[in-house]
Amino acid sequence: MRKTTYEQIFNRLVKASYNGNLEQEIEEIQANGDAATQKYVYYALGNGDPDKVVFQVDDENTNAEEDHHPEAPCLFDDIVYDMEGKVVIQDRNCSECGQFIDTCSFSNLIDKKEFIPLIDILKKKEVPVYAIVAPAIIGQFGEHVTMGQLRSAFKHLGFFGMIEVAMFADILSLKEALEFDRAVNNQEDFVLTSCCCPVWVAMVKRIYHTLIPHILPSVSPMVACGRGIKRLHPEAKVVFIGPCIAKKSEAKEPDIRDAVDAVLTFEEVQQIFEATDINPAEMEDIPSEHSSTGGRIYARTGGVSKAISDTLDQLRPDKPIKIKAVHANGAKECKELLQAISSGEITANFYEGMGCKGGCVGGPKALLKPELGTIHVNTYGLTANALTPVNNPYVMELLDQLGIEDVDSLLEGESASIFQRQF
Template sequence: MEEQFTEFQSKRMEIFREIVKREWNNKLLKSEDLDQLVEYIKDKYGYSDEEDSFIKDHIRVVMGLDPSRDRPFSDELEKIKEISHVDKPIVTKIEGRCESCGKEIENRECYEACKYEAQMYKRREGPLIVNDKCLNCGTCVSSCSFGAIADKIEFMPIINYLKDEKTPIYAAVAPSIVGQFGDHISLGQIRTALKYMGFKDMVEVALFADMLTIKEAFEFDELVTSEKDFFLTSCCCPVWIRLVESKYPEVFEHLSPSVSPMVLSGRMLKKLYPEAKVVFIGPCIAKKSEAKEPELKEAIDFVLTYSELDEIFKALEIDIKDLPADEKDQASFAGRIYGRTGGVSFSVKTVVNRIAPKRLIKLKAKKVDGVKDCKDILDKLNSKEDIDANFVEGMGCDGGCVGGPRTNIDKEKATMIINESAEDSLIMTPFDNMNVLKTLQELGLENIEDLMGDNEIADLLIREK
């Protein structure tokens, strides 16, 4: 969020905006053009010549490349035009910057930010990012005032596809997008802005959340048959999934096998349009990492965040409020509230009540958000402690996706706007969403219940078969 940005984060986004503006207008043609950008940044913010390598590495990272300390620019612009995806690691360290903090790393905000996830930091010069333990939640990135930790931005390779009319490229937007670009900006106006940039169309990921809600409701009905049974979701949060998978193997057995709505959107769009590229747009740094997981990759080609897209609109001088609205009602009330804490639980419960109204064991939800509370509930489940619930929803960010590290507005305000947007939907529950049935029929299924069958399309909803 704007008010939560540290001093350096705003400078970093200025670097990104300049990169976008120059690349879009064909002013980045050779390494000397990047050197010129370094001088522009130094002059604007008063950096010294000794900080050249620091600025160059941040330019590389906002281009989607790895940092490379003390190396001059060489083939970065050529690399960007050749790559079809941005490689891991997503969260990376910029060498030589932690000296600005002094030696007491344990007293810094970035250290505390990672307290409940993995022991990222050791007693040495700056952070040691242990990538097989890092949850990629991005809290440390947004809390670092000196630019020592950064996440790669994936827009530079996308520009080539947006300018190539032969490749259809779709924007799949997270349910929490409403309100992120202005109080009175509609989804239809965001769709128009994205199509103006060169996207073929914009699709609400909430539509695919509706499909997964139906699947998880059937699974709950099948698996929770006694007072001791419990079922874990939320499949939409990679921080929660990674936390359960890496630290709580026994509890992991109770976790839904579903992919996230993001992954499902990419899989289904590519099933419908095999030549397409899909860009997910959301509030989350962890989604960049999720899209690159071995069993999930190929579904989503690139991930952008709301704060990044906001800078892109500024760089391209797109004023959304002046655009006409291309409105499409694609998702239900239930699918749209996935963007805030409790949304998944509410959605699944509406469908459980629909498909099994006479169930003796009712769905009783426990909703937790923030890594600390997620870890606390998992500790209780792991020790077999009674939690007085049979459906557990975990979200890594406070407030759910609306509290993500790359949002543009306050989470309380975002929650209110999500609820209002959901109420505006003409579709109440996933079972009432004819867009779900229409999409499935285009893929060869006749009924919504076929999502639970043994078929190629149902397999798209599962992490691993």
């Protein structure tokens, strides 16, 4: 498949949308394109099944006689091949990881773009649109690009503001620490965090059903951030920006689809910056970093466990049972770990799974190698003024604005319901 063509079409449509000549650009592309090009335009404009984000597009340039099967087979046998050798998703146990879109250049899979329908809203500025950025974003758009410069870049695109999801990861560290304190009271008890990865959560929900009672009843930081913004600004729209295709699917799940209106990947944002001639490195620095070390390191494998463990130590220093964590690094390890737990091999009391190797920094649409992304995340974490949300005054102020009187109120009450999820 001509992936570069699909991305080039998206770039052209973005540029035309900001220049006010979208319809003419669509006509020109379609007049000079084949059937596959028509579909590229269709999905690049945000069309297609509203509940799906990955689509199959037949491409006449695909050579079915050649072996272009993805390098890594689907762990749950959901990827098969039709009689012509093209990839087909069966949707039986699909965790919607999105890894196969880029694994094979002839896999005839693309992901729907969700940005172009937002451009008119951004240009008219009739409602505030917030960019909420994943903790993995640091360093992705330049080694020395600051969060403040990214904030300026998004404002130039028309966003009202940029919020770090890491601050809401802080809130969920408080909540999951309290949930752990309530759920783990002897050596046999254990929990699975729900603050990691939609692939991890999807595996539990769709395949390892017997473990559902052990998953902590929290939304993801993305959902927490979106809901928090909409509680404070009900008219606002929220756009999540991260390295993950699975987040596009998570945002459409029925019980949490109220939180986020669209999802963009780092790769898409880079294309948008290029199409609009925005260079974040040249932007004004608008500082506003309010997250703790714990919230910032959610982006890498083991970060969630450390953040919640450190938070628990501060919240409940006398608790005799401390967090003993095991991490699954990548989808294969997630499957193996969940299978082992299901078989009774309990070696820890807190389980964290990341569907991509390295964690979110290893997402399929990240711009950096996971190792470098991890270095940036850890370095940014060390610059925080607070180790955990317990001693982060901005988190306490935010909870007050959301109508949550104190930390313990995160476990119950209407105000804290925006952070709850029943599995």
